[in-house]
Amino acid sequence: MSLPIVAIVGRPNVGKSTFVNRVALSKEAIVHEQRGVTRDRSYHHAEWNGVDFTLVDTGGIEMSDDDRFQTPIRNQAQVAMEEADAIVFLVDGVTGSVSDDAAVAKLLKRSRKPVLLAVNKLDNPANEDALWEFYSLGLGTPWPISSIHGHGTGDLLDELVVLLPDVNDGEDDEVQAINVAIIGRPNAGKSSLTNRLVGTERSIVSDVAGTTRDSIDALVVRSTATYRIVDTAGLRKKSQIDEDVEYYGFVRAMRAIDRADVALLIVDSTLGLTDADQRVATFAHERGCALVVLLNKWDLLDTPEEREAVREQVADRLVFVSYAPVIAISAKTGRSVHRIWDAIDKVYANYAGSISTSRLNVLLTELRDFGHTISKGRMRLRINYITQTGTKPPFFTLFANHPQIIDDNYERYLENRMRATFDLEGTPIRMKFKKKD
Numbered sequence: 001m002s003l004p005i006v007a008i009v010g011r012p013n014v015g016k017s018t019f020v021n022r023v024a025l026s027k028e029a030i031v032h033e034q035r036g037v038t039r040d041r042s043y044h045h046a047e048w049n050g051v052d053f054t055l056v057d058t059g060g061i062e063m064s065d066d067d068r069f070q071t072p073i074r075n076q077a078q079v080a081m082e083e084a085d086a087i088v089f090l091v092d093g094v095t096g097s098v099s100d101d102a103a104v105a106k107l108l109k110r111s112r113k114p115v116l117l118a119v120n121k122l123d124n125p126a127n128e129d130a131l132w133e134f135y136s137l138g139l140g141t142p143w144p145i146s147s148i149h150g151h152g153t154g155d156l157l158d159e160l161v162v163l164l165p166d167v168n169d170g171e172d173d174e175v176q177a178i179n180v181a182i183i184g185r186p187n188a189g190k191s192s193l194t195n196r197l198v199g200t201e202r203s204i205v206s207d208v209a210g211t212t213r214d215s216i217d218a219l220v221v222r223s224t225a226t227y228r229i230v231d232t233a234g235l236r237k238k239s240q241i242d243e244d245v246e247y248y249g250f251v252r253a254m255r256a257i258d259r260a261d262v263a264l265l266i267v268d269s270t271l272g273l274t275d276a277d278q279r280v281a282t283f284a285h286e287r288g289c290a291l292v293v294l295l296n297k298w299d300l301l302d303t304p305e306e307r308e309a310v311r312e313q314v315a316d317r318l319v320f321v322s323y324a325p326v327i328a329i330s331a332k333t334g335r336s337v338h339r340i341w342d343a344i345d346k347v348y349a350n351y352a353g354s355i356s357t358s359r360l361n362v363l364l365t366e367l368r369d370f371g372h373t374i375s376k377g378r379m380r381l382r383i384n385y386i387t388q389t390g391t392k393p394p395f396f397t398l399f400a401n402h403p404q405i406i407d408d409n410y411e412r413y414l415e416n417r418m419r420a421t422f423d424l425e426g427t428p429i430r431m432k433f434k435k436k437d
Contacts, residue, residue, distance in 0.1 A: 003045075004053045004164040007084035009108070011100040012060025014092045015120040019147040020044055020057040023157065043217055051161040056080045061104050081107070086114045086163045088156070089139060093119040093130045097137065105137040114163040117142045118156055123149055177219060177228040178348050181256045183284060184266035185276035189296040192331035193266060194218070194231035197340065224345055230256045260289040261351060261392065262344050262426075269295045269328070273313040281321050288393045290351040290427045291324040292343045298328040299335055323419060325426055347426025352391050355422055360386045360396070363421050372413065376405040384436045395430045403433035 008016045024044040044055045058080045081087055089108055091101050108115045117139040119131055123146045134142040143159070145152035182190045198218045220227045257263060263284040267277050284291050293314060301307050307328070314326055325343050329336045364386050373381045385399040396418075400406070415429060 007080040010090035181260035290347040299330040351427040399436040
């Protein structure tokens with residue numbers, strides 16, 4: 001059974017992300033003094049007094065449309081309120097009640113959901129005079145809190161968990177899902193693909209590079225498996241990251257890759273394969289997750305020659321991840337997006353699968369018969385035994401008489417022979433060489 005959902009709403013810069021991090025005991029939500037840092041909905045697990053629930057951090061709600069992102073931010077917050085079992089409305093106790101607070105309060109009254117009004121930034125618990133003006137919002141008794149120092153948050157959470165629906169104790173809430181990270185450089189179409197795969201407007205889509213700051217999770221349940229889709233911030237060189245907020249998004253994107261079972265690398269076909277795409281592919285390869293390359297905006301290429309040129313670029317410049325399948329798609333129109341699910345299932349099965357020791361050593365016998373080996377001085381390499389010692393990604397241990405003379409070229413030769421013999425499409429492999437006594 002899914003956990004109860006608590007939406008955290010309010011205007012910009014009242015401390016919503018700080019509150020989420022305090023309650024969730026994490027630093028997942030990006031916190032910055034700049035307004036409008038949070039744009040999409042982000043979900044975080046929390047627990048209080050033995051009650052587990054999900055916190056939804058939302059973007060700051062403003063009624064003006066001066067910011068081009070404000071309308072989609074309001075829509076994202078509205079979705080969070082609709083799916084929530086309870087809502088925490090955060091206001092700023094330092095600046096006091098403003099017109100946007102009153103406008104948000106009207107939205108909350110129409111939602112007919114339980115609402116707790118929390119007055120944040122009251123670092124002095126004795127300063128209750130700051131509460132009086134918030135009674136005019138018509139949402140009951142304000143709760144004085146300090147998200148930074150934790151003052152009053154315990155009392156607020158005590159009241160919050162009482163409002164949440166009961167969850168059956170006998171059911172396991174931990175969903176075993178395949179973690180899928182959607183990665184790529186800015187403005188390649190990651191959020192559009194996320195929305196297409198999830199089936200809702202889960203992420204804000206814009207032609208402005210860097211729209212996504214957080215890593216946004218969404219669960220998708222299909223007949224074959226359950227998937228946790230993570231839309232990440234666009235990855236660029238650290239030297240090109242010109243905002244603190246963008247840097248935090250970069251760090252969270254790297255964490256998402258670290259957690260990922262499968263990475264979907266989005267390439268903008270209209271620009272071809274760039275150095276940035278190579279760097280992102282390197283991140284995924286080094287961190288050992290399975291990989292699928294998606295050539296997005298394929299419908300915008302007019303001629304077969306243009307399309308063939310992009311495929312040749314991918315083959316030439318992504319040779320170090322040549323094991324990854326390549327699919328041409330259009331996230332905007334939905335072209336060939338359905339093929340992504342089969343590709344995820346295929347590469348994940350190889351990523352998590354095992355090859356029996358007997359089959360591995362049949363290959364080893366064939367390698368010996370072929371006679372290709374290396375030598376150094378009087379030492380001549382002989383591999384005596386091979387076995388798989390790990391998964392996610394597949395890890396193989398090879399026992400040899402002189403493992404110290406094995407170089408990169410011979411290791412690539414072994415990997416190519418293994419890939420030609422076994423189905424290892426989409427997954428990197430790791431090899432370790434030990435001395436055979």
